Amino acid sequence: MTTTASALEADATGSGGAALEIERVTKAFGAFVAVDDLTLTIPSGSFFALLGPSGCGKTTTLRMVAGLEQPSAGTISIGGRDVTGTRAHQRPVNTVFQSYALFPHLTVRENVAFGLKRSRASNIPGRVADGLDLVELGHLADRKPAQLSGGQQQRVALARALVNRPALLLLDEPLGALDLKLRRQMQLELKRIQTEVGLTFVHVTHDQEEAMTMADTVAVMNHGRIEQLGAPADLYELPRTVFVANFLGQSNLVAGTVTERLTKRGLLGVDVRGTRVLVPLARAVRTDGAVLVGARPEKMRLLVGDQAPTRGENVLGPGVVTDVSFMGVSTQYQVEVPGLGTFGVFAQNLLGGATVTVGSAVRLAWAVDFTFGLDGAQARDEGTVDLDDEP
Amino acid sequence: MTAVLDRVEATSTTTPARRPRRRLGDLIVPVFAALAFVYLMVPVAYTVMFSFNDAGKTNLVWQGFTLENWQNPCAAPQVCEAFANSLQVGVISTLIATALGTLVAIALVRFRFRGRALTNLLIFLPMSTPEVVLGAALLAQFLTLRVPLGFGTVVAAHVLFCISFVVVTVKARVSSLDPALEEAAADLYASPWQAFWRVTFPLLIPGIAAAALLAFSLSFDDFIVTNFTSGSYTTFPKFVYVSATRGIPPQANVISSFMFVLALAIVVLVQVLGYARSKRLRAR
Amino acid sequence: MSITAALGESVSGDSAPPPRRTAQRAHLVLLGPGLIYLVLFFVVPVAALLATSLYVPVPGGDVGEYQPALHWQNYTDAIAQFWPAILRSFWFAFLATVAALVIGYPMAYAIAVRARGRKLLQGLLLVLVVAPFFTSFILRTIAWKQILADDALVVTLLHWLHLLPADERLTATPFAVVSGLTYNFLPFMVLPIFAALERLDSRLLEAGADLYASPTTTFRTVTWPLSMPGVVAGTLLVFIPAAGDYVNASLLGNNTNTAMIGQVIDARFFKVLDYPTAASLSVVLMVAILLLVGAYIRRSGTEDLL
Numbered sequence: 001m002t003t004t005a006s007a008l009e010a011d012a013t014g015s016g017g018a019a020l021e022i023e024r025v026t027k028a029f030g031a032f033v034a035v036d037d038l039t040l041t042i043p044s045g046s047f048f049a050l051l052g053p054s055g056c057g058k059t060t061t062l063r064m065v066a067g068l069e070q071p072s073a074g075t076i077s078i079g080g081r082d083v084t085g086t087r088a089h090q091r092p093v094n095t096v097f098q099s100y101a102l103f104p105h106l107t108v109r110e111n112v113a114f115g116l117k118r119s120r121a122s123n124i125p126g127r128v129a130d131g132l133d134l135v136e137l138g139h140l141a142d143r144k145p146a147q148l149s150g151g152q153q154q155r156v157a158l159a160r161a162l163v164n165r166p167a168l169l170l171l172d173e174p175l176g177a178l179d180l181k182l183r184r185q186m187q188l189e190l191k192r193i194q195t196e197v198g199l200t201f202v203h204v205t206h207d208q209e210e211a212m213t214m215a216d217t218v219a220v221m222n223h224g225r226i227e228q229l230g231a232p233a234d235l236y237e238l239p240r241t242v243f244v245a246n247f248l249g250q251s252n253l254v255a256g257t258v259t260e261r262l263t264k265r266g267l268l269g270v271d272v273r274g275t276r277v278l279v280p281l282a283r284a285v286r287t288d289g290a291v292l293v294g295a296r297p298e299k300m301r302l303l304v305g306d307q308a309p310t311r312g313e314n315v316l317g318p319g320v321v322t323d324v325s326f327m328g329v330s331t332q333y334q335v336e337v338p339g340l341g342t343f344g345v346f347a348q349n350l351l352g353g354a355t356v357t358v359g360s361a362v363r364l365a366w367a368v369d370f371t372f373g374l375d376g377a378q379a380r381d382e383g384t385v386d387l388d389d390e391p
Numbered sequence: 392m393t394a395v396l397d398r399v400e401a402t403s404t405t406t407p408a409r410r411p412r413r414r415l416g417d418l419i420v421p422v423f424a425a426l427a428f429v430y431l432m433v434p435v436a437y438t439v440m441f442s443f444n445d446a447g448k449t450n451l452v453w454q455g456f457t458l459e460n461w462q463n464p465c466a467a468p469q470v471c472e473a474f475a476n477s478l479q480v481g482v483i484s485t486l487i488a489t490a491l492g493t494l495v496a497i498a499l500v501r502f503r504f505r506g507r508a509l510t511n512l513l514i515f516l517p518m519s520t521p522e523v524v525l526g527a528a529l530l531a532q533f534l535t536l537r538v539p540l541g542f543g544t545v546v547a548a549h550v551l552f553c554i555s556f557v558v559v560t561v562k563a564r565v566s567s568l569d570p571a572l573e574e575a576a577a578d579l580y581a582s583p584w585q586a587f588w589r590v591t592f593p594l595l596i597p598g599i600a601a602a603a604l605l606a607f608s609l610s611f612d613d614f615i616v617t618n619f620t621s622g623s624y625t626t627f628p629k630f631v632y633v634s635a636t637r638g639i640p641p642q643a644n645v646i647s648s649f650m651f652v653l654a655l656a657i658v659v660l661v662q663v664l665g666y667a668r669s670k671r672l673r674a675r
Numbered sequence: 676m677s678i679t680a681a682l683g684e685s686v687s688g689d690s691a692p693p694p695r696r697t698a699q700r701a702h703l704v705l706l707g708p709g710l711i712y713l714v715l716f717f718v719v720p721v722a723a724l725l726a727t728s729l730y731v732p733v734p735g736g737d738v739g740e741y742q743p744a745l746h747w748q749n750y751t752d753a754i755a756q757f758w759p760a761i762l763r764s765f766w767f768a769f770l771a772t773v774a775a776l777v778i779g780y781p782m783a784y785a786i787a788v789r790a791r792g793r794k795l796l797q798g799l800l801l802v803l804v805v806a807p808f809f810t811s812f813i814l815r816t817i818a819w820k821q822i823l824a825d826d827a828l829v830v831t832l833l834h835w836l837h838l839l840p841a842d843e844r845l846t847a848t849p850f851a852v853v854s855g856l857t858y859n860f861l862p863f864m865v866l867p868i869f870a871a872l873e874r875l876d877s878r879l880l881e882a883g884a885d886l887y888a889s890p891t892t893t894f895r896t897v898t899w900p901l902s903m904p905g906v907v908a909g910t911l912l913v914f915i916p917a918a919g920d921y922v923n924a925s926l927l928g929n930n931t932n933t934a935m936i937g938q939v940i941d942a943r944f945f946k947v948l949d950y951p952t953a954a955s956l957s958v959v960l961m962v963a964i965l966l967l968v969g970a971y972i973r974r975s976g977t978e979d980l981l
Contacts, residue, residue: 066578067577067578087577088578089578089579089580089582089586090580093578094579095578097574097578099569099571101572102575103572103575103576103590103594105593114576114589118579118580119580160579161579164579164580420784420789421785421789424781424784424789427781427782427861428782428800430778431803432803433822434818434819434858435806435807438810438815491709491712494706495705495706497705498701498702502702510710513713516717517713518915519964519968520915520961520964521915521916521918523936523937523941523957524724524940524958524960524961527940528720528721529720531723531727531954532723534950535726550712551716551717554709554712554713608808612808614813615919615920618941619944627811628811628813631811631814635926639817643811647811648810650809650810651809658802659799659802662795662799662802663795663798665798
């Protein structure tokens with residue numbers, strides 16, 4: 001396995017993939033702006049994820065990079081070469097399509113050889129065999145796509161793209177059609193292959209967990225723009241917009257007004273309905289006026305009865321526990337705080353199951369260091385899962 | 392769930408009456424359908440049977456079994472000539488109509504353009520025009536332009552009424568193709584020309600073949616339009632119709648039965664092969 | 676066989692929107708030859724037909740010689756003289772369509788739903804449906820004539836059962852013509868309905884039963900509405916050719932109470948050489964059918980057939 005992969009890599013053009021530069025690209029379909037003045041640089045050799053809800057412009061962006069769609073404005077460069085005007089078959093880019101788009105009339109082997117034949121590559125049989133070995137499908141080379149399982153089809157699609165050693169590999173929701181268990185397995189597989197061949201992968205997905213598991217860098221897209229870009233952990237721990245806070249994991253957000261600025265301690269004092277909450281200055285998007293104070297559910301803990309918070313903790317409440325769900329590794333509590341709304345709290349099951357019952361009066365505590373501050377002008381529920389929006 | 396339903400049914404008062412009625416109802420459709428199939432097949436059986444009739448001049452009454460008609464299918468004057476004409480017209484009309492119709496079908500599915508609705512209407516209209524009107528219209532034109540009637544005008548007319556059927560048949564196939572396949576071909580360095588010939592066209596072949604078969608059978612069996620546009624040129628259906636007044640020779644039944652058996656054999660073979668293949672696939 | 680798929684498809688409309696692609700004139704190359712053909716051999720001939728329908732005889736000319744004119748009276752004359760044949764054509768076509776639906780729907784249902792999962796049986800039944808296409812249309816019609824003949828089995832049986840009075844016959848009756856029309860166009864009814872029913876998800880029927888619907892109710896509220904596109908396509912495919920047909924009327928009918936408009940048009944053209952009357956009757960037939968079809972499609976809510 002490793003040998004074939006390194007063989008692929010050794011043959012590959014230079015450093016393994018090329019950088020992608022998208023500069024001020026806009027794409028409009030009639031009055032609808034799918035991608036709005038997007039600028040993005042993806043360094044070579046990285047595993048980059050474009051994450052967003054359906055209709056956010058991520059697939060359109062990918063299609064423009066592939067050459068299947070022409071931008072209305074802006075330029076796209078691959079490895080320093082401007083490819084904006086060229087057509088799909090002239091670009092050193094290959095795509096793993098959402099539906100796989102395997103040619104049903106060709107065998108697995110012929111599917112994988114398709115691109116090599118078009119580019120008149122040398123040693124096609126050998127390279128096809130290597131490609132199939134890489135995805136562990138050598139034994140199914142003579143089957144037709146209809147005779148393969150979903151996961152196998154997905155791997156053929158991957159091999160068909162990879163054998164061409166593209167400067168850039170585009171993955172359009174490649175795991176969307178697989179069931180959960182297979183998806184987890186394929187996530188690891190994809191990550192392994194990317195590490196082995198060292199190509200630049202651009203991965204489009206609406207699954208935040210998938211994006212965080214696989215990518216080095218994640219760009220969260222919404223309404224045709226990039227909301228925030230960074231390493232998965234950074235995005236998660238320090239969201240800069242309400243959309244990111246809600247779309248990537250869950251967040252507890254409460255509205256407040258900045259009342260003081262403790263510059264020496266690097267903190268902001270925020271008044272939340274009469275309670276003072278501290279936010280590190282460096283973690284606040286705004287330092288005056290209306291803000292939203294946020295914390296992740298797993299950072300919060302419940303204070304029962306007179307239990308006191310430790311030093312450096314914010315406290316809100318009291319409130320009432322309205323729901324307790326046992327999740328195995330953790331227990332999820334819903335706490336209703338009058339005037340502030342519902343908070344989610346995840347508690348690890350260190351001592352077995354739930355320790356607090358429904359109806360208990362509790363307060364909420366969490367470390368100031370994990371608090372973040374967002375722009376109070378944004379709607380508090382932006383980016384939350386809306387059942388009607390799900391495809 | 393089923394258990395719940397059973398209980399609901401059990402408590403409803405209509406249950407005892409409904410159970411047997413449902414079983415009887417289950418039989419109604421197959422029995423009725425079987426009768427309908429008999430209705431459909433009886434005239435065909437008649438046609439085949441009378442190809443063995445030891446008829447003298449007219450083949451209307453059963454007079455005894457003979458194989459002679461099958462041994463000398465061309466014995467009756469003109470019958471084989473008409474048959475050959477029909478084959479010729481059928482093949483040429485099919486080739487032209489299939490080529491033209493396939494191109495139109497691809498354009499209609501794959502492109503959005505101004506005039507698309509008008510094009511669809513232009514495809515639909517010949518199908519919703521009775522043959523007698525098509526024939527009359529073509530004849531009016533041929534008379535006006537003083538075009539001599541014959542092989543050429545018959546082919547022109549047959550291509551016309553076949554095109555629309557080719558377009559709808561191929562269109563269904565094109566729109567069932569995933570557009571992502573062509574995109575995948577382009578993504579794998581295939582030029583539009585290569586993408587069409589290596590991906591789109593091979594996948595369209597079943598639809599094109601079906602359309603061609605349909606066009607051929609429409610052309611081969613057409614009488615009304617042919618009657619208007621053929622002048623003295625005779626096709627097989629026209630020969631049969633014209634000779635109906637003075638007696639159809641049993642050789643016509645032989646030719647018709649032969650075509651029937653041939654077509655049936657081909658279709659059954661294709662069905663059985665397809666069935667065997669799908670079975671083999673499942674076995675893997 | 677895939678005419679069924681084709682028709683079903685066109686009735687249900689293009690489900691997938693065509694890919695967003697700016698036309699790069701490629702469509703003109705694809706459309707050009709076919710559309711030019713349709714214009715030359717459909718649009719222009721229909722125009723020629725319209726023109727001919729207004730012609731007048733050349734004064735003092737031979738029989739069959741006409742000159743261009745705008746003689747609208749051709750229409751009123753033709754309708755006044757032949758309205759019974761026109762009405763009868765539509766009436767016969769309507770009866771044949773209803774009969775074909777009554778006979779064809781259970782056939783399609785049996786093939787699509789009852790034989791579902793039994794691929795070989797389904798295939799063979801479909802072959803039987805299209806089998807009549809493989810024998811000559813006219814020979815089959817003549818076979819009908821033989822079957823319905825005075826001394827043949829059917830009439831003898833009906834006489835014996837006293838279902839048909841002893842002095843009545845079946846040949847040369849409206850019944851013979853309508854049954855011939857029904858018979859000849861029946862496969863056109865079965866195939867589109869089969870295509871529609873085949874696409875029907877059997878889980879929908881189970882869902883119907885699960886929601887306490889009796890088989891009859893499930894049929895009325897689930898199966899029938901979902902097969903509507905096939906029914907619409909099938910009725911059109913039977914009605915249109917039946918209304919214009921004259922082979923059945925001339926082979927199975929008589930000259931008094933079964934004459935259909937197609938026969939009249941044919942006779943005017945070839946026997947009387949009365950081109951203007953034949954042309955105006957053709958135009959009347961075409962317009963009437965288009966109006967009926969248009970109204971029918973609109974009513975049944977399947978406009979995207981166009």
